[in-house]
Amino acid sequence: MxxxxxxxxxxxxxxxxxxxxxxxxxxxxxxxxxxxxxxxxxxxxxxxxxxxxxxxxxxxxxxxxxxxxxxxxxxxxxxxxxxxxxxxxxxxxxxxxxxxRHERYDYREVLRALIGEGLRAMRGRASKVYVLCRREDRGIVEEIISGIRDVEVILDEASVPIMGGVILRNEDDTVRYYNTLEGRVERILEEKASELMRELIGR
Structure with missing residues (x-):
């Protein structure tokens, strides 16, 4: 997970x-x-x-x-x-x-995990991978991708208005992988609504 x-x-x-x-x-x-x-x-x-x-x-x-x-x-x-x-x-x-400001999670490590997951998803689909993020996260993302060696990863010039996380794309932007934090929440709610209700209310 x-x-x-x-x-x-x-x-x-x-x-x-x-x-x-x-x-x-x-x-x-x-x-x-x-x-x-x-x-x-x-x-x-x-x-x-x-x-x-x-x-x-x-x-x-x-x-x-x-x-x-x-x-x-x-x-x-x-x-x-x-x-x-x-x-x-x-x-x-x-x-x-x-x-x-969270007691348990380091956002830098969260971003590192999201980028890593996105790169695995883009493997074989792009020779170069561009990473889009919030303007506030550009410094952290650039530092993370600078240490990646097995694929060419570039910080996109554009920033995106998301809550957190990243979006990865190929060179001509025909393939995208969305790994934003709010997107993951919506996916979890959509895919596991019944399971969550059982966890929340015992049904």
Whole structure:
């Protein structure tokens, strides 16, 4: 696992408490809706038993079904909120890494790992590899690539408005490999959403 992935993965612990609060509130509201629907169903059945018991049961079933749909929607929205909270926490942690204020991760080493991974991905696809990064990272990136000997690596003249990380391209820019930190977060969320939800809320 690269340093970049490790940053995102460790935030699961930080997001779990908030996720549990969100889900607990959603489940409580969903249960209240279901209980209210059950009470209304009982009242409807009792009121109309003598007049039209079959009709009353049908109406009660419709109310229960509507309540279940609403309850499911609340839980789904809560799960979405959990993922958004997770994304926010991860991006905040990444910001601390990039600003070199994180207790556990050295941004220079994160960049070194991201560049190395990108070069492996570009192997056989480019004789020269150009590296794009934030304007603030140009000095660090230039120092890192100066020590690479097995392939010609050049710091691109252009800078890119990213949160952190790098983008690699070939000489004519027909092949690109995106290894930005925010891009990795989005990939993790997209590829492992179900797994993250299980980690966050035990489902």
């Amino acid at each position: 690269s340093e970049g992935e490790a940053v995102a993965t460790t935030i699961v612990v930080l997001a779990r408490e908030r996720a549990e609060e969100i889900l607990e509130d959603a489940r409580r509201r969903a249960e209240e809706i279901l209980e209210d629907a059950r009470r209304q169903a009982r009242e409807i059945i009792e009121m109309r038993r003598k007049k039209a018991e079959a009709e009353a049961k049908e109406e009660a079933a419709r109310k229960r079904s509507a309540a279940e749909v609403k309850a499911r929607k609340i839980v789904m929205e809560a799960e979405k909120e959990c993922l958004e909270e997770f994304r926010r926490r991860v991006l905040e942690e990444i910001r601390l890494v990039v600003e070199r």
